[in-house]
Amino acid sequence: MNAEWIAVDWGTSQLRAWAMQGDTVLAQSQSDRGMARLSRDAFQSALLDLIEDWLGAEPVDVVACGMVGARQGWVEAPYSAVPSAPLPDAPIRVPGTDARIRAFVVPGLKQNAPPDVMRGEETQISGFLATRPNWDGVxxxxxxxxxxxxxSAGEVVSFRTFMTGEMFELLSEQSVLKHSVGDGWDADAFAEATADALSKPEQLAARLFGLRAADLLHNQDKATARAKLSGLLIGAELGATRPYWLGQQLAIIGAEGMSQIYARALQLQGAFVDTANATQCTLAGLAQARKLTRQTA
Incomplete structure (x- = not known):
């Protein structure tokens, strides 16, 4: 099986690759050899370990997005400044690759004020917009x-990043809350905590310790504590992003479980939300990036 081209999503911790025939996935493979685990001279071997069976005699285009384009990545793909199209520039060619591949890396986006950056999400946004012409919103x-x-008008106008997921991981696994937060879910507790954080964001630090106290004094269920922790952090995020989502057309691009959690939190505030599959958006965006490489070849 020879791929027409190869799509790659290369993050900090994971590497995913798809053998493509046009827009059709022929095969897929993944490993834990993300950017953080590799030196610059190890990227090509990590990729070839996944895709070698898809290669033939003729060179194949490999189009990659994500942290592979960071300063510590395979090749640095400089950020493009917003406002701009999600993919305003052609991907950067990786020099000196194996003769069987032509590798390209998609640049990320930057915002100078307030300072912010993204890598990988711009590709998902491009894929989302490719299937929804004239879509405006958040x-x-x-x-x-x-x-x-x-x-707006096919461009990324502005963006903000929140460390909510990383904070949840740190608090649930490395703080005093690790003794009180377990597996499972409590939808009512999540809704209550989300509303609490939205209405009283200044109480967040106290509410967080309250999860530990409720365990010690009242033997609070660990699944309830998990849902409350998630609700408090997401509620604080929604409070900070209210100017973005209030009264706007909304879409969520992400893994199904996390997308549903965010959608539920927004719906509790009366928002109408569309959800899109992250992998499908990534592949559609990488297909758009491939067109840019072919236009500049």
């Missing part, structure tokens, strides 16, 4: 570092 991309992105 896109939320939940994850370790959640993004809120204002879209």
């Amino acid at each position: 896109i939320c991309l939940p994850g370790t570092h959640s993004k809120w992105v204002q879209i």
Whole structure:
């Protein structure tokens, strides 16, 4: 099986690759050899370990997005400044690759004031907009570092990043709350905590310790504590992003579970939300990036 081209999503911790025939996925593979685990001279071997069976005699285009384009990545793909199209510039060619591949890396986006950056999300946004012509509104991309992105006339106008996912991981696994937060979910507790954080954001630090106290004094269920922790952090995020989402057309691009959690939190505030699959948006965006490489070839 020879791929027409290869799509790659290369993040900090994960590497995912798809053998493509036009817009059709022929095969896919992944590993834990993300950017953070590799030296610059190890990127090509990590990729070839995944895709070697898809290669033939003729060189194949590999189009990659994500942290692979960071300063510590395979090749640095400089940020493009907003406002701009999600993919305003052609991907950067990786020099000196194996003769069987031509590798390209998609640049990220930057915002000078307030300072902010993204890598990978711009590709998902491009893929989302490719299937929704003339779409204006706000896109939320939940994850370790959640993004809120204002879209107008096909351009990224502005965006903000929130460390909500990373804060949840740190608090639930490395703080005193690790003794009180477990697996499972409590939808009512999540809704209550989200509303509480939205109405009283100044109480967030106290509410967080309250999760530990409720465990010690009242043996609070660990699934309830997990849902409350998530609700408090997401509620604080929604409070800070209210100018973005209030009264706007909204879309969420992310993994299904996390997207549903954010959608529920927004729906509790009366917002109408569309959800889109992150992988499908990534592949559609990488297809758009491939067109740019072919136009400049």
